[in-house]
Each structure stands twice: as C-alpha cells, then as structure tokens.
Amino acid sequence: MCGIYGSTVYYNDNTVRAKLARVSFRGPDHSGFERIDQVILGHNRLAIVDLDPRSNQPFTYKHLKVVFNGEIYNYKQLRASLRNLGHTFSTDSDTEVLAAAYLEYGTHCVAHFNGMFAFVIYDTIAQEFFGARDRLGKKPFYYAHSGLDFEFASQPAQITHSRQTNIDLQAINEYFIWGYVPEPRSAWEGIHKLCAGYSFCFNLHTGQFKTEKYWDIDHAGLNNYKGSYSQAKTELKTLLTDAVNIRMHADVNLGVFLSGGIDSSLVAALAAENTRQIKTFCIRFNEKGFDESVYAGNIAKYLKTDHHEIECDTEEGMTLIGDLGKYYDEPFADSSAIPTLLLSKYTKKHVTVALSGDGGDESFMGYSRYKWLNMANQFFNCPLALRKVMGGLVKLSPDYRHKLIAMGMSTTSIDMLYVLMLGGLEYSWLQQTELGLNVPFMDMLSSESGSFLKKMSAFDTKTYLNGDINTKVDRASMAFAVEARAPLMDHRIVTFAQQLPDNYKFGNGIQKRILKDVLYQFVPPHLFERPKSGFTMPLKHWFRHQLKDYVLDQLSLHELKSIPGIEVQTTADMINDHMTGKWNRAPQIWKLLVLKQWLKNQKTTTLPAFQLV
Secondary structure: OEEEEEEOOOOOHHHHHHHHHOOHHHOEOEEEEEEEOOEEEEEEEOOOOOOOHHHOOOEEEOOEEEEEEEEEOOHHHHHHHHHHOOOOOOOOOHHHHHHHHHHHHHHHHHHHOOEEEEEEEEEOOOOEEEEEEOOOOOOOOEEEEEOOEEEEEOOHHHHHOOOOEEEOHHHHHHHHHHOOOOOOEOOEOOOEEOOOOEEEEEEOOOOOEEEEEOOOOOOOOOOOOOOOHHHHHHHHHHHHHHHHHHOOOOOOOEEEEOOOOHHHHHHHHHHHOOOOOOEEEEEEEOOOOOOOHHHHHHHHHHHOOEEEEEEEOHHHHHHHHOOHHHHHOOOOOOOOHHHHHHHHHHHOOOOOEEEOOOOHHHHOOOOHHHHHHHHHHHHOOOOHHHHHHHHHHHOOOOOHHHHHHHHHHOOOOHHHHHHHHHOOOOOOOEOOHHHHOOOOOOHHHHOOOOOHHHHHHHHHHHHHHHHHHHHHHHHHHHHOOOEEEOHHHOHHHHHHHHHOOHHHHEEOOEEOHHHHHHHOOOOOHHHHOOOOOOOOOOHHHHHHOOOHHHHHHHOOHHHHOOOOOEOHHHHHHHHHHHHOOOOOOHHHHHHHHHHHHHHHHOOOEEOOHHHOO
C-alpha cells in the first residue's frame, strides 16, 4: 500500500521530491525516485509484505521498472506457477511477482491478479508504459496526457504541483449531485481517473495512449446460478473464507474494523477463526441515536477479540474538517470520512493492516433504499399524470419528508428517481441540475435486462462503491499509513453475488439474506436484531447547535457568492430552513462547506471569474 508517481515531463529533482512529499503519508517507510531515459518514476512505500529494503520501489526486474500501489493477495500461488514456468525470484514481494507475470502473460497479466492495485510497468526496451487499476477501484489512479507528455499519480495533488491547472466546472456540477467527482473526470481540466477494471498502454515515441476494459460487472446478464439456496450458501461460505484468509497475510500487525453490522461482523468472525485473538476497532459517538459501539462490543465479546473503542466528538471532528483537503485532494462530501479518519488514526497505534466489511451492501442488496425503491417500483405502473396529481396533494403537507415523497411521485421513471434521491432529490439550489447527472453508467438502470434490484446493485457497485466508499476508505486509511483490505470486494464474491437469484439476497423480506445465514453459523442472530443504520455523523444536530456559528460564518450570503453553480439566495434560504428546524439540509450544507474549503486551498488553480455567481 503506497503512493506511486511517474512522468515523461521533465521536472528537477527538488520538484519531484516535492511531488512525492505531497503524499508522504501514503508511504512513510521509504521514498525514492529514479530517472530512466526521459522517464521519472517515484514511490512512497508503506511496507506490508517483505519489509526488506530489497523490495523498495521503483523496483527493477530484468528490463522492467515497476511502481505499484496495493496488494496482490494470490501472489504466493502465482509465484509458484511462474517459477514452474522458469521465472526466478530474489524477494518475497508481490511486486516482483507482478513484474514476472507481465513478462509471462503480457497485458493479460491483470486477469491473473486477485487484489487491489494501481501500478505502472515501464518496459525499457519497448519504451512503453503498461498500467492498470483493480477491478472494483479500490486503489486510485490519476493521469494527465497531452502528446508525448504523460504524468500519473496516486493522488491528483502530485500532478497539480508545479503545473498550472483549471478547475473543471463540470466536475463541480457532478460533485453537487453525487458528493464526489465520478470517474473518469477529476476536479481539474486535463486530469483524469483511470476507470476501475481498466488497463492502459502509453508509447513514449508516438505519444499514443490506449485504454482497455479487462473486467466488468455483468449487470445486464440473466441469473445463471442454478444451484439450490443451500448449495449457494455453502459456496459463498467457501469464497468468503478464502477471501478473508488470503487478506490476512502480512508481515505487520493486522486487525479488523468492526462496526457491529452484518458485514464487518462476518469478516471479524472469519478472521477470528484464523488467528488466536484478532484485534478489533470501532468508533463511539456521544450523540444519542448515532452510537452503535455497544453492538460492536457485544460482537467482539462473543468472538473474544481484543477490542478497542475510539470516541468521536465535535472538537476532534472539527479539527479533521480542516484536514480533508490535505488527504482527499478533490471535494468529497461523505461526512463519514471524519470518523473513518479517526478510526484509522487510532487503529494505527495497534496495527498497520485492517480488514473491513465494505462491499456487502452493494453485492447483497443491503441498503434500506433498495427495500423502499422496490416497493415504490409498483407505484410507477400508474400513469405519470395521475402520480403528479397525487404528488400535488402530498406536497401540501408542511413536513419536508412528505414534500420529498411528492417530488418522487412526480419523477418520470423509477430509475431516475433512484439517481435523484442519491443526491438529495431536491435541487432548486443548483443552477443546472442536469449537468451533474450527465455521468457514465446511467444506462445501467435503464437497461431492459435484469430486475430493478439487480440493476440498482450493479449501479451502486460501479458508482457509489467505487467513487464514494473506496475513495473514503483509501484516503482516510492512507492518511495514517493503514492498509484497509475488503474481503467482500473480492471480485469472485462480487461476480458470484451477481449470478444469484434476487430472492437469495433479498428474500422473504430479508435483505442480505444469504450473507446473514452464513454469518449466523458463527454468531447468533439475536445480536443483530435491530434496524440497519449507516456509518454517519450527527451533522443535523451539530449544524443547529455546536457548529451553527461556524456554518453561518462560512456560508454567509457574501461567502456563497464565491461558490460556482449555485443559486445564491435559494441556497441561503435552504441553510436558514435547516437552522430553524423546517428541513434537514445537513447533507447539502456539508457539500457546500467541503467545496468552499477545497476552493480556498486551490492556490495553483484558476476558476474563470465569469462563472462565479
């Protein structure tokens, strides 16, 4: 787990060091760079496997130079296979296995990797880059390409350093809807994200840059698992066990992020089967209704783990708000980034690797919105005109939640309702809502193939899981040099889940049905008899009380005029509605606070003045 950098653009040594220093927190164990031909390759290392300096990067293997961020979990099996094919190894690292696999399989080597990764291999003979990003986007990869100039990095701040860049106003519009900047765009013009499941080649002589999709989720395919529910449960347990086991190999201390929910509890239970006493970590909130640490404690007690609780309070949360830009680079509005940062900060005192339960809700239909949208889907059999009439009556209610329901009733289709509700549904405070909705993967929901539940699940895997959850966890964990591994995001499990009939995952009114039934083989069901809740911050309360003065100062009418893409007076009214208790606008206020802080920190970027409101 590290930070990578490379460029064909010339920078002096001090500038290269500064670019690496910008993300030194990603790899505090070693930092270095090398010049080969006209290529610069740099690396910040967090040593996890083979701690010996021989595995530092840039790594040389025959005529190849490698910079690599992530882990290849099946590297031991791969190394044995490659050794049988005649390859030799001088380290115990997965980096060397990655390079040997490229020599053996060429660009198809990625199909052999089970892991999370973003890497670039420079072939000194062909003078060509080959790189790839893992199937589900766990590891980030940014790049800028113009002619013969090519620059790449783990985080965009490495690229923007010593480069004049313009803020991408389209990206800002997308951020207002989604709460993050969806791939392949970044917050800057000319800087892009390599999409999850893609590889690329760049030729230094011609400047040709080509990308190729090497993996995708089968969102449009029909259910093709033909086995019984009992058989599926057995197969899933086997996959889950192996996914956890291969992620427990590390030459440093390892633990588990345990929220007390289904997914993290299952990971903890399987990890506990594999070691004497696993360390577990959870966050505790002081605010009533947000603290679930007692549930995590009950699970930990049952599993006999070495459990640690970390308190999240307003003061420490406020401190981390100012650090978001340092670690996240782009505007990012998932407020659970704050407790995730805290969790990582204190976890680092005990372990360097932590397993998480990320990915279970998307693959096994766990989000509450799946249940409500599945019921609402029947309502969309009514003509739009009739729904608008009924929505008009519901809208008369003074309760803002009823007004949101009325808006949903008047939406043209169930798939558009799903997309709109992900960002808050009510967008009168934005100048051009439609600009933010113009992102890839929208066709997945309108596809004629597959059930609506299946399409929602696949859509969330391609968008929310990739752009939000992965970004949140990668930046928060790496901010404190912790490697987060997600067994439920093993591509074999994601593929298997997509093949299952819907009622195996959401059947008899039970969400994540098959996942729960596997879990209950290790932990009794009564420990989970409570409503599902997310990993959220008590922002609604904070903004009306502890942080009220902060919000009103940062988002005054004068300050709002510096934020592009919003209706200033409508936004001010929206904030006032929140403060008076008329409407919960905490998510929108948080988006504005994060964006304003990010814009303030962009010292080397420019925003066209005519675009300012």
